Amino acid sequence: MLSIRNPKDFFTGILLLVTAALFAYGLTELQIGTAYRMGPGYFPMVLTGLLIVFSVVLIINGFITDGEAIGEIPWRALIIITASIVLYGATLKGLGLVLALALTVLLSTFAAEKWDAKAAIGVTIVLVAASVAIFVQGLGLPLSLFGPWVGGY
Amino acid sequence: MDIFSNLAFGFEHALTLNNIWYCFIGVLLGTLIGVLPGLGPVATIAMLLPITFGLPPVTAMIMLAGIYYGAQYGGSTTAILVNLPGEPGSVVTAIDGHQLARKGKAGYALFTAAVGSFFAGTVATFLIAGFAPPLAAVALTFGAAEYFALMVLGLAAAVALAHGSIVKALAMVVLGLLLGTMGQDLYTGAPRFTFGSTEFADGIDFTALAMGVFGIGEIIRNLERTEVREPIRSKLRDLIPTREEFKAIIAPVLRGTGLGSMLGILPGGGAVLGSFASYSIEKKLSKNPVPFGKGAIEGVAGPESANNAGAQTSFIPMLTLGIPSNPVMALMIGALIIQGIVPGPNVITDKPDLFWGLITSMWVGNAMLLILNLPLIGIWVRLMTVPYNLLFPAIVAVCCIGVYSISNNPFDVYLMAIFGVIGYFLVKLDCEPAPLLLGFVIGKLLEEYLRRAMLLSRGDPLVFFQRPISATLLILAIIALLLVLLPSIRKKREEAFKE
Incomplete structure (x- = not known):
């Protein structure tokens, strides 16, 4: 066999x-x-x-031949990280950078083993603010901050 | 022009205010991200690649090179202070460097790493300036057959030097080449493997692939296990060694620089090979009463110099032949192509400002590292303790923004997500992603040279063995692959990677 x-x-x-x-x-x-x-x-x-x-x-x-088992796969992290990236692609044009990135980052924090509400919300706010400052104001990427779904352009 | 007037010409370009600024930003960002947990040079460069797209080519390459050796240096710092090598080149540094740190000599180890790297970087800069132009002149006489053979040799070397199974490494190269063929055919314009979608018309975006495999895949892998990092605190005054301590590192630094420079030029080489080779040589030559593995300073001085020398001389094949010898160089080639520059021997003559500016900026960057790192060590130590749970959302955010900015197309974001999953599973299944990236970058060129050579020879495949240079290169490639298949060498290779 x-x-x-x-x-x-x-x-x-x-x-x-x-x-x-x-x-x-x-x-x-x-x-x-x-x-x-x-x-x-x-x-x-x-x-x-x-x-x-x-x-x-x-x-x-x-x-x-003999080899090691594949080992456990962190399905939770895998699915959440992938989903958060897809979410960014799907919502960026409609929601604009601020909300799309906030949702993406917030969703991605659930990939961690222990979810800490304070840290997650803090990270989200800091990252969105830093991204707007660095990428939009600093590097001048053509991204609208608020998209048409929320009354922007 | 002789080497000095060339270098002077280079400094004119490297020392413009704008380029110094971006070199500084590159080195700073590289070190900053390099000391963060779970991010090596490849992931760092992939992540920051889109930022450089808007810059002029010289500035972009200077910044990317700065990021590279910044990340290298950051990797050594974490290796010494927390025993976690940030990148494969500093795996051996961690062995003795961390032992030194535990004995309260972290400052000495860091100083050695910084000075050794700077010295190696200086020597390597001169080596590139001396050897690259003649090599490029030879390469200018190459025809399609020679180029094809050269690329095959590069890929064969990458396979031979990959960890683990040869068959898997070969499969990764082929998969990379195959992914590279997606999109329009160069000759007929026929769409290939687009599966009816217009999104694939230009093929797979290189940045999306690199960011997915090396950035996102890495996050998922890191989330498998949580590691605790406890860096060893070090005071600044410990950084300056005594006269005897300084003497002890001179010889290993010299040997490491020589060894690293030579091994860095080889296809498939780069930083890793040199550092491993240097460690085993220093181990044999050591007269230090402190045994290796228990905090011998030679185990830091040699490999760190070799690692930096190799990192820099690996630019030689990239700049003169247009062939990447490791994944970092593959990213550099990708960046050049995006900047509209065809990598190859013509770069030196057509873009002397880029070539010489980049080379001299390496020296400038290394000097900056030396000045920057020793005083800033306190900040780096604090960054090392950033919990991964706060860090990975930031990586996700930077990758998302970066990959979208390439062509403002959500499809690239989805592609990155897919390659993140692929990258994770590849590593999980012990398939190294580096050969895949090399294959992907080289794919289109390899095919073009193959088709051109066959057209010129009227379909006779023997052309590759009738031309002496191409025959030699192909035979070397075959030898490289046969050697790793021999059982005795196979065993040694496995041991070498375990060390």
């Missing part, structure tokens, strides 16, 4: 194989050409081929 003895190699292989499959799908729309006159797809095709070879080697490695 085969069992996964090296989970890190095995899952790396699987993830890379999925990625390679995505690129292989993308390749179907591209002209490959010849080695003399390479089309847009030639170089990526070679790379995709190599990626498939490496991922298969890693998957096989996963069965025949």
Whole structure:
């Protein structure tokens, strides 16, 4: 019975194989050409081929070598950090820098093991004020402070 | 022009009020962020990259270089005072440096690190000024085949020097190259791997990738565990060593500088290799009654000099050949491309102000570090204790604002979030992200040279082995990869990384 003895190699292989499959799908729309006159797809095709070879080697490695377990994944931090960044992208144009950044920072503070209301609110206020001062006033980034959703421009 | 008139020309550009100011800001910001927990030079530069986009190219590069050695120095300071190396180059510094600090000799260790780094930086500046122009002249004769071979060698070296599994490092390079091919094809303009979205038309934004993998991914990794930092307090008057103490560091500093300078030039080299090599050499040569690992000053002086010398000479392949030897140089190349400059041997002749200005600014920056750091040590110590829970929201904020500012497109923000998750899982699965970044930066150029060489040879792949320089480079690349696959060397390599 085969069992996964090296989970890190095995899952790396699987993830890379999925990625390679995505690129292989993308390749179907591209002209490959010849080695003399390479089309847009030639170089990526070679790379995709190599990626498939490496991922298969890693998957096989996963069965025949011993390795450490992957270990715990901090799902909470992972999801909250990602969500807070996405929130910034989604609300910046509508809410403007002040509120979008405040929401982003506030949400991100929940990624910490222990959430401390005082510290979280303090960090949010300081960071928003500092960002407005440094990035908008200082470096002159073209960001509106309050967006159309809250009556700005 | 000889080396001195070149340097004088460089100082004219480095010493304009504006450039001195940005060099100062770069060094200060670099050190400031470098001493903060959980941020190494790569993350620091990636985070601050967008700030430099609005600056003229010379100023931008001067500031980025300042950030780099500032962050390096900050890393050494945390290594000595809290036993947490901020970056891989100061891993060995932490071993003896922290022991010295615990014995009440933190000042001596910090002084040694600062003076050693400054001396190494000075020597390396002259080395770059002396060696870069002839090297670039040779590179000007290179054709497409030679460039292709050179880049393959660079990537092979990065794989050989990566930690852990070779297959994973190879896969990371290939994945990086593949991600680099996304966007318009150079020759036909055909959209590649855009999956029907216009957002991918220009490919993946380099800054979003770098900030995601090295900035955001790092946050998630740091939130896995909370570490307690207790820096050792040091008084300023302890900083000046006695005459004997000073004598003890001279030889290791000289050796470290030599070793670091040489190893820094190698593709895949940079700061890390030199510091490790120097540590093992000093360990063998030491006549110090204090054993290594218990606070031997040579263990700080040698590696710190080597680390700084290597950090600086790794600019040589970047500036003359346009090839990054480590992730920091990959970021520098990315910055150059964003500034509209094609990295390569033409930079010296086409942009002498940039080339010589940058080189001389390194010396200026190193002098600033020396003046700045010793008196400001009290502030750095206080910064080291900033709780991570207050720090990571700030990193998130800076990354978000920075990545959006590149093209005012929310898509780049989402991309950064995705690469943050990817970066976290890569490290979790023991895949080093550095080769991925190198591959991504080199990808388009590598393809262009490959296609051009094949076009010129009418599709004969043997062209790469018929031209002597290209053949030599490719054979070196193959040897580098074969060597790490040999079991005996493999074992040694694993030991070296463990040390």
